Amino acid sequence: MAKLFRAAIMGPPGSGKGTISQRIAQSFGLQYLSSGHFLREGIAAKTEACLLVKTYVERSMLVPDHVMTRLMLPRLEQLSGHSWLLDGFPRTLGQALALNNLYQLDLVISLNIPYETLKERLSDRWIHPASGRVYNMGFNPPRVQGKDDITGEPLIQHDDDKPQALMARLRHYKDVAKPVIDLYKSQGILHSFSGTETDRIWPYINSLLSTKMHTQPSDTCQAQ
Ligand code: G5P
Numbered sequence: 001m002a003k004l005f006r007a008a009i010m011g012p013p014g015s016g017k018g019t020i021s022q023r024i025a026q027s028f029g030l031q032y033l034s035s036g037h038f039l040r041e042g043i044a045a046k047t048e049a050c051l052l053v054k055t056y057v058e059r060s061m062l063v064p065d066h067v068m069t070r071l072m073l074p075r076l077e078q079l080s081g082h083s084w085l086l087d088g089f090p091r092t093l094g095q096a097l098a099l100n101n102l103y104q105l106d107l108v109i110s111l112n113i114p115y116e117t118l119k120e121r122l123s124d125r126w127i128h129p130a131s132g133r134v135y136n137m138g139f140n141p142p143r144v145q146g147k148d149d150i151t152g153e154p155l156i157q158h159d160d161d162k163p164q165a166l167m168a169r170l171r172h173y174k175d176v177a178k179p180v181i182d183l184y185k186s187q188g189i190l191h192s193f194s195g196t197e198t199d200r201i202w203p204y205i206n207s208l209l210s211t212k213m214h215t216q217p218s219d220t221c222q223a224q
Pocket of ligand 1: 011018035037039059088136137197
């Protein structure tokens with residue numbers, strides 16, 4: 001059996017983590033777990049644990065580490081036996097250390113995207129809330145305006161993509177990401193990618209992953 005591969009992707013809001021994660025999951029057969037999607041899904045389903053974090057998510061504030069790790073680490077336990085990719089977790093040094101106690105990551109991808117690019121992208125972003133599928137009216141529009149390609153259900157915009165919330169998210173990201181980036185750098189597993197277009201960054205990530213892992217038949221490739 002091929003060795004399990006464990007990876008994480010980091011980057012500010014709108015940097016393309018979700019878009020790139022979906023491509024990685026499809027191309028390399030990794031299970032893909034997005035912390036933001038997982039929280040929003042739990043909030044929509046009104047699960048007790050996720051209702052506690054609703055206020056944080058709605059205000060684009062980081063959910064406290066002890067709550068986040070209590071939610072995410074059991075999900076990872078359910079994925080034992082699979083290779084996986086984490087999108088948006090760990091976000092803080094506390095989360096990274098909690099994860100580190102249980103799993104050794106093979107690779108961390110960090111996306112560096114200019115602020116102006118992030119602002120433009122997020123104001124154009126629409127999502128399908130049930131699945132977490134992400135569209136961008138310029139870059140990746142739905143086939144029918146305002147409707148999800150697969151289900152035909154209406155698309156919505158996040159409250160946290162509005163300009164004030166976005167500034168707060170970017171400030172937070174910078175502060176909390178630095179020690180996490182330093183940790184993964186010191187472990188020799190950090191790979192950073194800079195640019196303004198996902199399509200131009202993607203071939204480098206694709207080629208990095210191809211050399212780092214054996215391409216395996218996908219067991220399932222779904223956003224969780
Ligand atoms: P999330 O959901 O993790 P963010 O803010 O980190 O939220 P977000 O906003 O989902 O990340 P992304 O995944 O980095 O952004 O980017 P994306 O969705 O793929 O792309 C953004 C847009 O740009 C899309 O419309 C896409 O189509 C478009 N796009 C991509 N590439 C290009 C391109 O090349 N060109 C153009 N023109 N467009 C492009 O977290 C949400 C909340 O959950 C909580 C927090 O409250 C957080 O605010 N949370 C946590 N709290 C604590 N700890 C954690 N670990 C937490 N995780 C989540």
